[in-house]
Amino acid sequence: MMSCTVIVGTQFGDEGKGKIVDYYSDNVDIIVRYNGGANAGHTVVIGDKKFAFRLLPSGVLRSDKTVILGHGMAIDPDVLLSEISALRERQVTPARIIVSDRAHLVFPYHKVQDGLEETLKNSLRAGTTKRGIGPCYSDKVGRFGVRVCDLLDEKVLSEKLNTFLPLKEKLFSAYGSKTNLEHQTLLAKYLTYGQRLSPYIDNALHTVYCAIQNHKQILLEGAQGTLLDIDYGVYPYGTSSNAVSGGACTGAGIPPNQINRIIGVVKAYTSRVGEGPFPTEIHGPLGELIRERGGEYGTVTKRPRRCGWLDLVMVNYSIRVNGVTSLALTKLDVLSGFKTLQVCTGYEYQGKVIQQFPANTHILAESTPIYTELLGWDDITKTEWTEYIETGYDSVSPNIKQYINFIEAQTNVHVDILSVGPERELTMQRDSRRNANADNTI
Numbered sequence: 524m525m526s527c528t529v530i531v532g533t534q535f536g537d538e539g540k541g542k543i544v545d546y547y548s549d550n551v552d553i554i555v556r557y558n559g560g561a562n563a564g565h566t567v568v569i570g571d572k573k574f575a576f577r578l579l580p581s582g583v584l585r586s587d588k589t590v591i592l593g594h595g596m597a598i599d600p601d602v603l604l605s606e607i608s609a610l611r612e613r614q615v616t617p618a619r620i621i622v623s624d625r626a627h628l629v630f631p632y633h634k635v636q637d638g639l640e641e642t643l644k645n646s647l648r649a650g651t652t653k654r655g656i657g658p659c660y661s662d663k664v665g666r667f668g669v670r671v672c673d674l675l676d677e678k679v680l681s682e683k684l685n686t687f688l689p690l691k692e693k694l695f696s697a698y699g700s701k702t703n704l705e706h707q708t709l710l711a712k713y714l715t716y717g718q719r720l721s722p723y724i725d726n727a728l729h730t731v732y733c734a735i736q737n738h739k740q741i742l743l744e745g746a747q748g749t750l751l752d753i754d755y756g757v758y759p760y761g762t763s764s765n766a767v768s769g770g771a772c773t774g775a776g777i778p779p780n781q782i783n784r785i786i787g788v789v790k791a792y793t794s795r796v797g798e799g800p801f802p803t804e805i806h807g808p809l810g811e812l813i814r815e816r817g818g819e820y821g822t823v824t825k826r827p828r829r830c831g832w833l834d835l836v837m838v839n840y841s842i843r844v845n846g847v848t849s850l851a852l853t854k855l856d857v858l859s860g861f862k863t864l865q866v867c868t869g870y871e872y873q874g875k876v877i878q879q880f881p882a883n884t885h886i887l888a889e890s891t892p893i894y895t896e897l898l899g900w901d902d903i904t905k906t907e908w909t910e911y912i913e914t915g916y917d918s919v920s921p922n923i924k925q926y927i928n929f930i931e932a933q934t935n936v937h938v939d940i941l942s943v944g945p946e947r948e949l950t951m952q953r954d955s956r957r958n959a960n961a962d963n964t965i
């Protein structure tokens with residue numbers, strides 16, 4: 524039976540989706556990434572080899588699969604070609620790669636615009652990755668965009684650059700910046716990208732349609748997280764695409780009624796990179812300890828991530844807007860060795876308790892988390908975790924179970940997967956009855 528699973532981040536991105544996608548990829552035929560661009564960074568560790576991707580879906584390491592870069596993505600062709608070459612240099616036979624002909628392209632002027640607009644926004648800046656993501660998506664919506672299919676049509680590409688480059692120059696000059704956007708140079712560069720990418724460019728919508736018709740297993744990979752989503756995130760401190768599960772419909776061409784499972788990835792604590800309110804942020808040595816233990820530095824920008832306790836107001840909000848059917852709890856190992864752990868179950872704002880995630884960023888910024896304190900557990904070595912995984916969930920320490928039970932009780936969603944390290948093997952499937960592609964939970 525055909526199955527269509529979405530994997531979505533329930534926090535501010537960096538929840539460890541790459542590893543969870545890789546884990547579930549084993550049982551699927553096609554993996555489609557539906558949003559974002561080279562602002563994302565996901566790491567997959569196989570044996571002693573570590574792979575970091577910005578554009579390619581995590582499933583690209585499985586040579587028997589097809590991976591699709593969906594039309595909801597913002598594609599930087601230079602980054603994409605480098606990632607494909609890097610795989611070949613490391614002698615990896617990748618999956619079949621398809622780049623949607625409808626996806627939008629990032630140009631160098633988008634990156635310049637990203638930097639200029641961040642400076643002009645002052646305290647309203649999101650702290651972007653400066654990869655040109657926001658400007659690429661605003662051009663898409665404003666209908667100034669250039670799509671992947673245009674790379675294969677010199678006439679269209681030339682006409683678009685001829686029309687749009689002078690407009691960009693005017694915009695940059697209004698921003699107080701001088702630019703010289705050379706039409707011929709850019710045209711030649713992007714036509715060359717087109718030639719090099721032509722083996723991968725295809726009608727991805729048709730591929731997805733045929734996969735559904737032929738009852739294939741499809742995995743939809745969201746980049747970033749719900750709280751960075753353009754509609755549901757902490758606006759304007761998020762990204763410019765739909766990271767939520769609904770983005771899989773608009774960004775990959777999956778009809779809503781075909782999705783039958785939505786896995787929400789929750790990191791055992793919270794992190795965010797960039798600006799904006801973050802109620803459970805821990806300032807000082809404890810936050811730094813979590814950052815160091817969790818290796819919480821941006822994959823793309825290497826910026827230190829802000830770290831804090833698990834926020835279930837946020838996670839519950841994400842569960843609702845995504846329609847999450849099960850949870851994958853990641854980086855649980857990072858929380859080992861703490862005497863006590865705090866979990867946020869509500870906010871206090873002006874003497875009132877808030878359970879619903881607020882739209883107003885000032886309210887969010889002035890909200891104080893209401894915590895439940897849970898007992899921590901001792902440090903656990905990698906060998907011990909491996910033993911737990913081999914023996915099964917029953918062998919796990921009672922305080923770890925209590926942490927998980929608490930999450931389940933507060934969210935009403937089952938935690939199916941525990942991840943306790945970057946390696947594929949450090950993953951525990953809790954309930955085999957709920958194993959990959961086995962259920963029809965929607």
Ligand code: IMP
Nearest residue numbers: 536562563649650651652761762796797
């Ligand atoms: P942009 O997506 O580069 O425009 O950045 C907008 C905001 O989203 C910034 O706060 C970034 O730090 C954040 N962001 C974008 N992509 C990611 C990601 O993959 N993980 C975590 N934060 C991200």
